[in-house]
Amino acid sequence: MSAPSFKQLVANGTAKRADTIKFKIEDIHEEPGFNLRDETGVDADGVSFADSIRALADYIRAGGILPPLEVRPRAEGGVFLVDGHRRWRAYHLVKDAIADAKGELWLSVVPFTGNDADRTARIITSQHNRKLSALELARGYARLVAFNWSPDEIAARVGKTRQHVDQLLILARANSDVQALVREGAVAATAAIETVRHHGEDAGGMLAAAVAKAKAAGKHRATTGTIRGKSLPRKIVTALDDVTAHIVNALPDDVRTALQAGEVEHVTLPADLVKQLIEIRERIPNREEPSE
Structure with a gap:
């Protein structure tokens, strides 16, 4: 038994025809300042915005099918794009190859309903193929x-x-220097966010130093690990916590108060606690010796 055709499915009521709306590509416009895409940025795979458009154009040229564009009416005529900016640009690249006999390219669209905030939310939640x-x-x-x-x-x-x-x-x-490092892929966004949260205006300089450190180590970008350094093993952290607790308990209350007030330069500690600190430090992997 052969499968029914779409015409037969419509005839027997299984499917229903719907009115489709199409616009010539010249009547579909980008609204200045609306699209969130950064045309100078690269994605997580290092692919530039322009290269992603060319790849999409190749897909269309090879017969690939894409969803309709979402649009809204434009006061000056035609429509504004709401969703589908990359697809629209890719269609422009292949227009001459896929236009009809009159040299026209008509694109399927879907009307968008909603206000200005809804339009922004739409492009955030859509992200066809290339994620924001x-x-x-x-x-x-x-x-x-x-x-x-x-x-x-x-x-x-x-x-x-x-x-x-x-x-x-x-x-x-965040300041523009921080955003520039993220845009260039030199700093992971998570690292930038954490650095800004803890260091505010100083974040840009700290991140730039972390990038230099990462590159010196042969890495292409700085991450949270680059900035923080390697975490200490749990056993060492536990030992440090234990010995510092003993140090605090070994100090008389008046000495602790004087320390907090910055009124003393030297304190006396039991030799055993100092010995434990030295032993713990020697267990730290790849530790750096202090400069003279």
């Missing part, structure tokens, strides 16, 4: 905050945690 980078998402969340959305509302709309939104809002507010 952390910096692109950060700009999107900041735009929603400007629309008076709370972090909780943003998290609920985009399907992420409140913590995720808060972290990217830190990146959105």
